[in-house]
Amino acid sequence: MRTPGRRRSRGTDAALPSTAELAALGARVSAARSATEARGETFYPGASRVHLAAFPPKEHWDDWVELSSRAWPARQEKHYTLVPTTCFNCESACGLLAYVDRGTGQVRKFEGNPEHPGSRGRNCAKGPATINQVTDPDRILYPLRRAGRRGEGGWVRISWDEALDALAARIRAALAESRQNEIMVHIGRPGEDGFTERVLASWGVDGHNSHTNVCSSGGRTGFQFWMGIDRPSPDHANAKVIYLISAHLEAGHYFNPHAQRITEARARGAKVIVLDTRLSNTATHADYWLSPQPGSEAAINLAVANHLIQSGNFDRDFVRKWWNWAEYLTACHPSVPVTFEAFEEILRGLYAEFTFEFAAAESGIPAETLAEVAAVVAAAGTRFSCHSWRSAAAGNLGGWQVSRTLFLICALLGAVATEGGTFPNVWNKFVPRPIHVPPQPGVWQELSWPVEYPLAQNELSFLLPHFLKDGRGKLDTYFIRVYNPVWTNPDGLSWLEVLGDEAKIGCFVALTPTWSESAYLADYVLPMGHSSERHDTHSYEQYDGQWIAFRQPVLRAARERRGETITDTRQVNPGEVWEENEFWIELSWRIDPDGSLGVRQYYESRNRPGEKLTVDEYYEWMFEHSVPGLPERAAAEGRTPLAWMRRYGAFEISRGQGAVHEQEVPAAELADVHTTPLGRVYTSAAAPSSPNIAPTGAPEPDEAGRRAAGVLVEGVVRRGFPTPSGRLEFWSGTLAAWGWPEHALPGYIRSHVHPSRLESDQLVLLSTFRLPTQIHTRSANSKWLNELSHTNPVWIHPSDAARLGVSRTGDLVRVETQIGYFVAKAWITEGIRPGVVACSHHMGRWKLSGHDQVGTGGMLATVDLHRRSHSWFMHPVGRVRGYKSADPDTARIWWSDTGVHQNLTFPVQPDPISGMHCWHQAVRVRPALPTDAHGDIAVDTGKAREVYAEWLALTRPAGTVSPDGTRRPRWLMRPVKPSADAFRLPALSPGPDGAP
Ligand code: SF4
Numbered sequence: 001m002r003t004p005g006r007r008r009s010r011g012t013d014a015a016l017p018s019t020a021e022l023a024a025l026g027a028r029v030s031a032a033r034s035a036t037e038a039r040g041e042t043f044y045p046g047a048s049r050v051h052l053a054a055f056p057p058k059e060h061w062d063d064w065v066e067l068s069s070r071a072w073p074a075r076q077e078k079h080y081t082l083v084p085t086t087c088f089n090c091e092s093a094c095g096l097l098a099y100v101d102r103g104t105g106q107v108r109k110f111e112g113n114p115e116h117p118g119s120r121g122r123n124c125a126k127g128p129a130t131i132n133q134v135t136d137p138d139r140i141l142y143p144l145r146r147a148g149r150r151g152e153g154g155w156v157r158i159s160w161d162e163a164l165d166a167l168a169a170r171i172r173a174a175l176a177e178s179r180q181n182e183i184m185v186h187i188g189r190p191g192e193d194g195f196t197e198r199v200l201a202s203w204g205v206d207g208h209n210s211h212t213n214v215c216s217s218g219g220r221t222g223f224q225f226w227m228g229i230d231r232p233s234p235d236h237a238n239a240k241v242i243y244l245i246s247a248h249l250e251a252g253h254y255f256n257p258h259a260q261r262i263t264e265a266r267a268r269g270a271k272v273i274v275l276d277t278r279l280s281n282t283a284t285h286a287d288y289w290l291s292p293q294p295g296s297e298a299a300i301n302l303a304v305a306n307h308l309i310q311s312g313n314f315d316r317d318f319v320r321k322w323w324n325w326a327e328y329l330t331a332c333h334p335s336v337p338v339t340f341e342a343f344e345e346i347l348r349g350l351y352a353e354f355t356f357e358f359a360a361a362e363s364g365i366p367a368e369t370l371a372e373v374a375a376v377v378a379a380a381g382t383r384f385s386c387h388s389w390r391s392a393a394a395g396n397l398g399g400w401q402v403s404r405t406l407f408l409i410c411a412l413l414g415a416v417a418t419e420g421g422t423f424p425n426v427w428n429k430f431v432p433r434p435i436h437v438p439p440q441p442g443v444w445q446e447l448s449w450p451v452e453y454p455l456a457q458n459e460l461s462f463l464l465p466h467f468l469k470d471g472r473g474k475l476d477t478y479f480i481r482v483y484n485p486v487w488t489n490p491d492g493l494s495w496l497e498v499l500g501d502e503a504k505i506g507c508f509v510a511l512t513p514t515w516s517e518s519a520y521l522a523d524y525v526l527p528m529g530h531s532s533e534r535h536d537t538h539s540y541e542q543y544d545g546q547w548i549a550f551r552q553p554v555l556r557a558a559r560e561r562r563g564e565t566i567t568d569t570r571q572v573n574p575g576e577v578w579e580e581n582e583f584w585i586e587l588s589w590r591i592d593p594d595g596s597l598g599v600r601q602y603y604e605s606r607n608r609p610g611e612k613l614t615v616d617e618y619y620e621w622m623f624e625h626s627v628p629g630l631p632e633r634a635a636a637e638g639r640t641p642l643a644w645m646r647r648y649g650a651f652e653i654s655r656g657q658g659a660v661h662e663q664e665v666p667a668a669e670l671a672d673v674h675t676t677p678l679g680r681v682y683t684s685a686a687a688p689s690s691p692n693i694a695p696t697g698a699p700e701p702d703e704a705g706r707r708a709a710g711v712l713v714e715g716v717v718r719r720g721f722p723t724p725s726g727r728l729e730f731w732s733g734t735l736a737a738w739g740w741p742e743h744a745l746p747g748y749i750r751s752h753v754h755p756s757r758l759e760s761d762q763l764v765l766l767s768t769f770r771l772p773t774q775i776h777t778r779s780a781n782s783k784w785l786n787e788l789s790h791t792n793p794v795w796i797h798p799s800d801a802a803r804l805g806v807s808r809t810g811d812l813v814r815v816e817t818q819i820g821y822f823v824a825k826a827w828i829t830e831g832i833r834p835g836v837v838a839c840s841h842h843m844g845r846w847k848l849s850g851h852d853q854v855g856t857g858g859m860l861a862t863v864d865l866h867r868r869s870h871s872w873f874m875h876p877v878g879r880v881r882g883y884k885s886a887d888p889d890t891a892r893i894w895w896s897d898t899g900v901h902q903n904l905t906f907p908v909q910p911d912p913i914s915g916m917h918c919w920h921q922a923v924r925v926r927p928a929l930p931t932d933a934h935g936d937i938a939v940d941t942g943k944a945r946e947v948y949a950e951w952l953a954l955t956r957p958a959g960t961v962s963p964d965g966t967r968r969p970r971w972l973m974r975p976v977k978p979s980a981d982a983f984r985l986p987a988l989s990p991g992p993d994g995a996p
Contacts, residue, residue, distance in 0.1 A: 044075055055114035055121045056082055056097070058648065062561070063102070079103065081558045084113045084649025086538055086551035088191050088531030089126035089775045089782075092254045093538040094119030095650055096127055096531070098554035107134060107532060107554060116549060116650040118257040118542040125773050125785065127256075132782035133530045134574075137885040138857055139513055139781060140527040141575025150508070151500050151521045153851040160576060163524055168590035170477045170507055175203060175597055180443045182476035182506075183207045186461065188483030188776070191551070192536035192580075193431045194693075196481070197976045199584045202438040202602040203591070206445040208976040212458035214489055216253070218393035218916035221457045222403030222746075223424075225732045226411065228697035228722035230457065230973055231425035232403075233541030234385035236270075237261035238420035241380035243409070245275045245297055245388035245402060249282040251770035253389040257542035271376050275300065276391070277766060278795065278838050279831030288373050291833045292363035294764045294920050295751025297392040300370060301405035302748055303359035306351040307374035308412045315382070315414030316344075321713050322661065323411065324723075327678050328731035328745075350745065362748075364833070377409060383420030384413050394768055395920040397911055398749025400457075408746040411728055417659040419544070424721065427657045428541035430548050431694040432626030435618055436602040444967065444982040447473050451985070454958035454968045455738055456915025458975070461485075462908055465494040466948045468504045476506045481528070481580065484516040484777040487845070490906035490917055491819070491944045493872045496521070511580065514781045515860075520851060527577045529553065534569065534579030535615050537622070539694070545655035546692075548627055550619070550645040553579065557646045567614070581615050616642065626691035628653055665710040665717045673717075674706055680726045681717050682706035696722040697973050724971055734969050739961030740913060752909065753920045755835075763800065765815065765921040766838040767902055774842040780859035783889055790859060790880075792843035792899035793827035796925065797834040801826065805927050812928035815839075817921050818947055820872075820905040820939035823932045825897070837925055843899025844935065849877050857883055857890055861898050861935060870942035874904070876935040900935045907947035912954040958985060 033045060047065040050057060056064050061082040068076040079102040087094045087110075095116025099108045110130045114121035133139070143163045147154035174182050185196060186209040200207050212220070220230035231253075236242055242262055246252035249259045266272060266285075274286035275297050283289040292300060308314045319325070325343040329336055336342045356367035356374070363370075377384065388406050393399040407422075415421035447467050448459035460467075464485075468474065486492040486499065498504045499521040510522035519525050528534070536551040555572035566572060569579045585603050589612055592599035605611045606621065623630055623641035630651050634644035645651065671685035682702045687709075699708035699722055710717040711726030720726035724733060736744040743749065750756065753764045773779075773788040780786065794813055796806060806813055809828045814821050815837070824839060832838050846863045862878030879896035909918040958967045966983040968974075 047077055055112070058115060061647070064099070078108070080108065081561060083552075083554040083557045083561075084115065084550070084647070085532045085554050086536065086549045086649065087123065087127045087130060088189070088551070089130065089779060090255070091189065091540070092119070092256050092542075093540055093549055094123050094127055094256050095121070095549060096123065096130060098532050098558075100554060100558040105555070105558070107131065110532070113649050115648045117545065117547040117652040118254075118540060118549070118650075120257075120260065122256060122260060124256045125788065126775055126779060126782070129779070129782040129784045130531055132784055133513065133779075134532060135887065136514070136781040137887045137890065138515070139574075140515065140525060141577060142527060143576065144525040146523045150502060150523065153520065153848070155525070160570075160578065163526060164587055164590050167477065167507070167509065167524070168587055171203065171587075172591045172597070174476050175205075175591070175599075179476060180205045180441070181207070181445050181447070181473060184209055184445070184447070184475050184477075185479040185481065186483055186485065187211070187481050188488065189778070191482065191531075191538075193538060194434070195536070195581055196584065198434060198436070198438060198602070199588060200976055201441055202436075202588060202599055204441045204443070204598070206441045206443045206448075206976055206978050206982070209448050209459045209461050209464070210975060211461060211483060211488065213456065213460060213910070213915045214462050214917045216389050216394065217457035217914050218396075218399035218911065219389040219403045221400035221455075221914035221916070222388075222393065222405070223407055224457065224697055224973065225404060225735065226407045226728050226730075227424045228699070228729075228971070229424040229426050230697070231541060232387055232407070233423035233425040233428040233544070234258070234387050235418075235420050235423065235544050236385045237264050237543060238383060239265050239270050239380070239385035240383035240420060241271050241273065241377055241385075243273045243377065243384065243386040243406070244282065245393070245406060246391050247276060247280040247282040247769065248387060249285055250280060250772040252282070252387060254540055254542050257540075258387070261543060273373055273376065277833050277836055278769060280769065281772065288369070288376070290363070290365050290369070290373065292365055293755065293833070294392070294766060294836060295396040295399075295754055296359070296363035298398070298401045298405045298748045299354065299359045299362040300365065301402070301409060302351060302354035302746070303356050303370055304374045304377050305405065305408045305412055305746075306354040307356070307371070308378055308409070309347055309351055311378065313378040314412040318414030318416070319412065322416070322728050323730045324678075324725040324727040325730060327725050327727075327733065330678065331733065331736065332731065354748070377413075380413060380415065382413060382415045382418040384410060384415035385420060385422050386410060390768055394916060395766065395918060396751035396753065397909070397918050398751065399911065399916060399918060400914040401743070401747055401749050404746045405748070408730075411730070416728070417657075417661060423541065423544060423657070425541035426694040426696050427660045428544055428546060429694045430539040430546040430627070430653050430692050432537065432548065432622045433691050433693050434626075435606065435613070435621040438602050440977050440979045442979045442982055444978055447475075449968065449974075451959055451967060452952060452955035452957045453910070453912070453915045454962060455735070455740070455913050455972070457973075458915065460910060460915050462489040462491070462917050463910060463948070465491070465498040466908065466945065468498045469494075469945070474504050474506070477509065478505045478507070479509045479511060480518060481511040482778065484518045486517040486521070487777050487901065487903065490903055490919070491908050491941070492517070492901070492904045493939045494941050494944050497941060511583070513577070514778070515847070516777055517846060520848065526583070527575065528583075529569065529573055529577050529579045533573045533577060535581050535619065537619070544657055546653040546657065547650055548653060549650040552646060552649070560646070569615075579615075581618070585613055585615070619645070627651065628691065661718060661720050663719045665719055669709060670717060672706065673709075674702060674704065675712055678725060679712035680708060680724075681710045681712055683709040685709070695973055697971050698722055699724055699726070700970050722971075734972070735913075737963045738969065739956035743913065751920065752918055753922050758922055761924055762922045763925055764836045765817075765923040766836060767841055767906070767921060768919045769838065769840050771840050771842050776842065777845065780845050783858055783887070786858040787895070790843065790895050790899065791825070791897045792840040792902070793825045794925070795829050795832040795838040796826050797832050797836070798828050798830060799834045800837070800925070801828045804925055806925075812932055812934055814926050814928045814932060815902070815905075816924040816926070817905045817907070819907045819941070819943040820937065822900050822902050822905045823928050823934055823936040824900045824902070825934060837923070839900075839902050841903060844901030845898060846874070846876070846901060857885065858893055859898050863935070870940050872937075872939045872941065874901075874935075874937040875933060897934070901937060904937050905939055907944050908951065909947070910951050912951070912956065
């Protein structure tokens, strides 16, 4: 929010004092000094001569002065160099300022970077807690190689050269022997825009795997089928109504930047509607909190949409211009005239069944409440912002229809790319083109993109153990990075089985700053830096503008500011901690030392031909050539673009993108135009070059090879949307053509935990919610966060507790899933709906007994893990307690309860369309047996195989539904997109005579 009397610095909303204000402040300090001295007292003017309420102005970042709190009342000044970087403790990429002590040369603390346009100087608790991760006494500092059998717990320290040479030799052999599909890099949180994808493409490998199908695929799929772009970018700050199927004030996607803007809108009178079965912190701030039966969210959305349709309270002009209603009529109602009036008539009929009464019966929310909410939504007009990401879309079979029906409301209101509306994210995101762009690999990785899931939003990552057990392939070298598959995924013990099997995974490499349940099983554990110890770029959709932020090793930048030359980030990081970018460059160089494999060319310097690319040159080139406005901005201060980014950490490229789809395509971009009967415009003119390569679903060329340039709207060729039709796809021709015509429209799919599918003694378990103060497994080495949040009780409504015989909060309960059970403490609360229980996924970290020499002491319980055939049993044998280390605080740990690892007891439940793991579980909850202990877990991985087979049977494989002999629609997004040839199904690959 703008502070009266203060200017906005260019590119930020942050309230920074202007030079004039600083001068005025100086004058006041002088006056105060005179007054104090006139009284005969000693005057102390304040450490940095800047008002304490202000962020450190950037003019002071070379020598920022604060008083030592420990020395008080002595006024001992501490001098800092302030260096920006980007937080990595969630996906929001907020700006941080590292306070580098000019005396010790070490980072003292992290606070917010006021120059960052997204976060505007603010952080959540996890941002400043970065200092804990950097100074964690348990972190991994040196490369390690396994000694003894895999998982046995023995390690030897090795040099980076040894690790690099061994891995390079394996990968080189795999590439030379055409075993590209035996190389896989599995990334949890990328924290960067495409560096690793380019590494894999440069190796000619389709080996990118992600965590997205256990996270946000459901949410993305619904948006992608509408817009060709898989994320919304809500303009919350200017909205009149904010509709969240998420917990955006505490933990939703981009939550700190969004929470700030939601708060601003609320202060101006915006209404907030929150759908969350659990009373989240966000729900407590809502004007309307709806606690629906899990899985009924799409029914509520449809009831709201139906109200808009039946009452005529929608933007007819927008719908007429931008929906693909004509395509829908042509395909599905061939006997009906292709007129908008005919479509409106059909539209009214399509959704008539979704009354408030219907939604009330499905959701348990009174029809009157739903009607009131719908009236509020209808009054929003084009100032309706919304978000759905994980939550319901990640919990349910058909969860992707939650975001598809949510966007239906936006699309009815015309609140698309409007002030206060919801944008396609790519218009508010900027991914700069890098120095080298390798071609698309010519292979297809079946272990990540299996034929059963042609429409999956992302890799079927969590099915990897089952695919390996099926014998669909094997991995020679498997990397994980910011990823802990045993702990994060459902069915973690199946992961443990395959990660321990050298016949299935030949070499397992963990790139990680900390120990984890998975890293214990690795053959190589290679220490990687935290957010202040590595390079990356980021850009995220957080308002209607585009920015780019630079993550950097802050000690490197601080020492370079002092005139030192740093050539390798290991020179400034603790121990031999490295960063991924330099690691990948070096590894790629060693894979192809003479260039004969074609890999090395993508790692060669342009400035020094034949020599290796440095990260400085990589980012120098990017900031110089691919970020509009940055070179000029930097030059105005006499800096290079890289030096400017090293100093300020973030740059706002543009603001107010507006309705890009409405832009008229210039005549210069149109030549040899071909327009389809439905208005898609193709051209053979070259595409305008753009430095922004933010990913979209890219429409395919037409049969003549012309590219899609726009869409004809009322006689004008406009840019439109990157969908096959160029319009918003109310009806998805892709879903219809690829075997799912019954779900081609926004609709309602009853969840696998719909009440009709539950047995009388079953409840629904919500297992997906984040806590505001933890971030999956990577925050377990942050002592501040651990003290705040370290356990995960099972939320249970008093009525359920009474019925089940759970008498008190803290009583142990057994939660039984399809493949096992876990034992947890009960938390009896009215903050959850009757019939539903909830447990946060953040807790329950563990290490095996006998592995006590390594670990993250504040959060990992010690467990015994027993196996008999497919039956596993885990039992905690050592709770967390204080211990001596280099950090005296570890002796002060007062908690012992670190929760339970519930994900181990969940079978895989992949949605047959989106591929999203459907996290909600049908469970039985009962008081624990006297022999049960908190944290006990039992799992049958044989049953896990059966459940995998049941869900696999729901799919419609490409081999039976593909309309064109390919594995997947080419226009859909894919992190590393293979070449067109690789898309062809094997049986239809051209034979020697060229025939299919
Ligand atoms: S929201 Fe918090 S954890 Fe996420 S990037 Fe911002 S400061 Fe870091």
